[in-house]
Amino acid sequence: xxxxxxxxxxQSEFGELWxxxxxxxxxxxxxxxxxxxxxxxxxxxxxxxxxMSGGRYLDQEHIAALIADYSGLAELNVPSTRVxxxxxxxxxxxxxxxxxxxxxxxxxxxxxxxxxxxxxGSEMTTDIMASSADREWEGFVGATLPALYALIAxxxxxxxxxxxxxxxxxxxxxxxxxxxxxxxxxxxEIKVEDVMRSPFVADPLRLLDCAPLSDGAAAVIxxxxxxxxxxxxxxxxxxxxxxxxxxxxxxxxxxITTMEAVRKASxxxxxxxxxxxxxxxxxxxxxxxxIAEILAYEDLGFVEKGKGATLIREGITELDGELPxxxxxxxxxxxxxxxxxxIRQAVEITYQLRGKAGKRQVDAETGLSLNIGGTGATAVVTxxxxx
Amino acid sequence: xxxxxxxxxxxxxxxxxxxxxxxxxxFYPPRNLCPVCRRRSxxxxxxxxxxxxxxxxxxxxxxxxxxxLQKPYVVAxxxxxxxxxxxxxxxxxxxxxxxxxxxxxxFRKYFEEGDAGIIYxxxxxxxx
Numbered sequence: 322x323x324x325x326x327x328x329x330x331x332q333s334e335f336g337e338l339w340x341x342x343x344x345x346x347x348x349x350x351x352x353x354x355x356x357x358x359x360x361x362x363x364x365x366x367x368x369x370x371x372x373m374s375g376g377r378y379l380d381q382e383h384i385a386a387l388i389a390d391y392s393g394l395a396e397l398n399v400p401s402t403r404v405x406x407x408x409x410x411x412x413x414x415x416x417x418x419x420x421x422x423x424x425x426x427x428x429x430x431x432x433x434x435x436x437x438x439x440x441x442g443s444e445m446t447t448d449i450m451a452s453s454a455d456r457e458w459e460g461f462v463g464a465t466l467p468a469l470y471a472l473i474a475x476x477x478x479x480x481x482x483x484x485x486x487x488x489x490x491x492x493x494x495x496x497x498x499x500x501x502x503x504x505x506x507x508x509x510e511i512k513v514e515d516v517m518r519s520p521f522v523a524d525p526l527r528l529l530d531c532a533p534l535s536d537g538a539a540a541v542i543x544x545x546x547x548x549x550x551x552x553x554x555x556x557x558x559x560x561x562x563x564x565x566x567x568x569x570x571x572x573x574x575x576x577i578t579t580m581e582a583v584r585k586a587s588x589x590x591x592x593x594x595x596x597x598x599x600x601x602x603x604x605x606x607x608x609x610x611x612i613a614e615i616l617a618y619e620d621l622g623f624v625e626k627g628k629g630a631t632l633i634r635e636g637i638t639e640l641d642g643e644l645p646x647x648x649x650x651x652x653x654x655x656x657x658x659x660x661x662x663x664i665r666q667a668v669e670i671t672y673q674l675r676g677k678a679g680k681r682q683v684d685a686e687t688g689l690s691l692n693i694g695g696t697g698a699t700a701v702v703t704x705x706x707x708x
Numbered sequence: 709x710x711x712x713x714x715x716x717x718x719x720x721x722x723x724x725x726x727x728x729x730x731x732x733x734x735f736y737p738p739r740n741l742c743p744v745c746r747r748r749s750x751x752x753x754x755x756x757x758x759x760x761x762x763x764x765x766x767x768x769x770x771x772x773x774x775x776x777l778q779k780p781y782v783v784a785x786x787x788x789x790x791x792x793x794x795x796x797x798x799x800x801x802x803x804x805x806x807x808x809x810x811x812x813x814x815f816r817k818y819f820e821e822g823d824a825g826i827i828y829x830x831x832x833x834x835x836x
Contacts, residue, residue, distance in 0.1 A: 448772040457712065458737045459795050461818065461830070463768060463775045464783045471766035472785050472795075479764075479807060523783075524767040524802075568743075572736065572785060572793040577764070 325422045326549035326556035327705070328429075329358025329542035330668040335656030336506040338536040343379055343437040344391045347538045350661075351392045351433055354540035359552055365542070366427040368394055368401040369417040371410030371434035372660040375403075377449050378438055388433065407453030408609065410434060411539070411663025412564070412692030412701030418543045419562040419703075428548050434661035435538035446534055450659075453695030455570035467531055467610060469571055469696045471523035474612040477578045478525065481627035485525050488611035489516035490633045492529050492653050495608060498640055499650020501681040506535050506656030530611040532651070537658030539665040557671045561593035561704040569698045578627075580697035583620035587691070590702040591622070598622040601704070602685035603673045604644065605666035607693040608651040617691055618646070621702070645683045648673060663692035663701060674707045710826055720830040723813060725791060727754040734791045756791035758813035759836065763787050767802040774819035786811060786833060797832045810836035 331353025389401035411434030418432035499505035615629035638646035670688035725736035742749035765784035811833035
């Protein structure tokens with residue numbers, strides 16, 4: 322296995338980008354990543370694209386070919402592959418790129434993620450996101466994605482005494498971080514009272530417990546160690562990139578307050594990287610809903626099951642805490658551009674490990690990202706190091 | 709939606725799922741393969757009866773188009789007395805639903821495809 326490094330990163334702004342189309346957004350992220358890596362573009366041997374639902378958001382399939390075309394890679398006949406795992410699509414693209422380089426098949430590849438969601442209305446968006454859970458047996462009864470996370474949240478409240486205020490504090494923290502991120506969608510701080518006064522989406526989850534759905538794209542250039550050393554003084558190594566599955570519908574899981582795919586993927590990632598949760602300095606998790614961040618604390622092994630809320634209550638996951646989580650603002654404040662999110666998380670960890678995260682910089686030599694599809698049927702865990 | 713719906717009418721109108729005779733695992737919705745035994749699965753159909761207990765619930769305020777006239781509505785995870793969990797709607801005042809509430813199966817309309825379209829029926833639950 323080749324050692325694998327990130328040598329370039331790019332991210333479009335995230336948000337409601339009414340005046341920008343899909344092609345335009347993807348291109349801005351891709352060009353930024355290629356420039357950041359100091360490449361011309363022709364060195365790239367393959368492309369992997371994470372996109373959840375071009376078919377329904379844009380009436381456009383064959384997204385990988387479209388992106389290859391508009392990024393100039395079709396002129397060079399570079400193979401381009403779309404991968405899909407709901408909102409873990411970006412994580413899957415990152416992992417495919419990692420595997421392609423680790424295996425020795427390719428020297429330099431690009432992993433991108435992109436979604437354009439604002440060309441359809443919000444009710445359609447709710448329906449599309451519900452298709453990341455079990456459309457026939459959950460979506461059919463009106464169980465939207467927030468509704469399913471609400472079922473998880475209430476179970477966590479009952480079993481472990483987690484409170485709506487704990488969830489609100491996750492949102493408040495992520496907004497505080499996002500306010501420092503020039504590419505975040507919501508660059509403003511909020512208070513616990515703001516969350517608690519926002520309307521219910523699916524009780525007990527309120528509007529400010531839910532990440533927005535955003536337009537956006539992100540890209541990373543991945544190379545083997547030999548090439549990375551030639552091209553950059555600041556490679557960020559990927560020492561593990563693991564993936565696991567769980568039952569699609571909540572009703573088939575033994576315990577809906579545990580994301581078994583996250584537990585399995587992270588156990589394997591720590592083993593592969595020869596690390597423990599204690600060795601991780603900075604983390605990006607998939608806070609599509611605030612309860613998901615609490616679950617992530619537990620299922621990634623940072624705290625025992627049921628004690629997730631203590632990390633937010635004690636400030637441990639704040640920017641100045643022992644284990645900063647979602648320095649970018651997370652999905653809640655930075656924005657959730659569905660298929661782009663897994664790549665966007667890798668971009669943030671790269672900024673942090675290079676020491677280029679600006680006002681939100683933390684002291685870190687190792688990082689971890691967690692990208693989840695739907696209610697956790699797909700999970701991708703990546704560990705990053707600068708050594 | 710129609711063909712994939714009517715194929716499963718038997719399982720939607722009644723709570724019919726699967727049991728693996730090799731290991732005793734029970735599944736709703738039905739499966740053709742037991743994920744525990746896989747190749748050694750011995751699947752048979754089983755009716756999980758009509759009663760259960762709410763183990764978690766939510767009141768949905770933001771819904772796709774076809775549910776908008778029902779808002780706010782209750783979606784619950786229900787432990788069936790004779791079987792596994794099922795995700796379904798509970799038809800009651802949203803203020804009344806609580807964890808531990810006893811519920812019983814009821815045949816109800818779910819939604820329709822526009823004004824002149826197909827009407828989809830299925831199982832919901834009502835307080836016992």
